Amino acid sequence: MSQLDILPLTKSAFAPFGDVIEADPATMRYINNGTTERFHALAAAEAVGEGARVIINVFRGQPRVFPYKIGMMERHPFGSQSFSPISGRPYLVVVAQDEGGLPGRPRVFLARCDQGVNYRRNVWHHPLMALSAVSDFLVVDRDGPGINLEEYFFETPYIISEPSL
Ligand SMILES: NC(=O)N[C@@H](O)C(=O)O
Numbered sequence: 001m002s003q004l005d006i007l008p009l010t011k012s013a014f015a016p017f018g019d020v021i022e023a024d025p026a027t028m029r030y031i032n033n034g035t036t037e038r039f040h041a042l043a044a045a046e047a048v049g050e051g052a053r054v055i056i057n058v059f060r061g062q063p064r065v066f067p068y069k070i071g072m073m074e075r076h077p078f079g080s081q082s083f084s085p086i087s088g089r090p091y092l093v094v095v096a097q098d099e100g101g102l103p104g105r106p107r108v109f110l111a112r113c114d115q116g117v118n119y120r121r122n123v124w125h126h127p128l129m130a131l132s133a134v135s136d137f138l139v140v141d142r143d144g145p146g147i148n149l150e151e152y153f154f155e156t157p158y159i160i161s162e163p164s165l
């Protein structure tokens, strides 16, 4: 099984897959009479299809155990999906380019506790990967009619070793 490297999550590295939700000074504007810094439009939620709506959820993820086998990827054809950590812990983000309707070799990013991600609609990703302890995430995604989940299972899983935090 092929070992996957873990890279730090950065806006540029993640750009092919979506957005990084973090307090980027370039997006900041003062509001509320200067008492609040608004980091504006870091990402946009997408929900397509008749009757679709954007919803806000909390996901409580169990920590993954390592070495971990990446045996599958999924994507949501009708909407984006964002994860913002609210338990103060880092987590892993696993994404892949689409290659003729199938996920290519996964890319693994270590996200800091002050970084969220927004998977653009139909981007291949692995389900939530919490680290160290049960962790909560604010999740913005799409609700509505239709099957908003496509899964693909690799013939041979990929391996991720324990990240150094
Ligand atoms: N199934 C579900 O809502 N969660 C996944 O989409 C995920 O990316 O964790």
Ligand code: NI
Residues within 6 Å of the ligand: 074, 075, 076, 081, 125, 126, 127
């Ligand atoms: Ni998902």
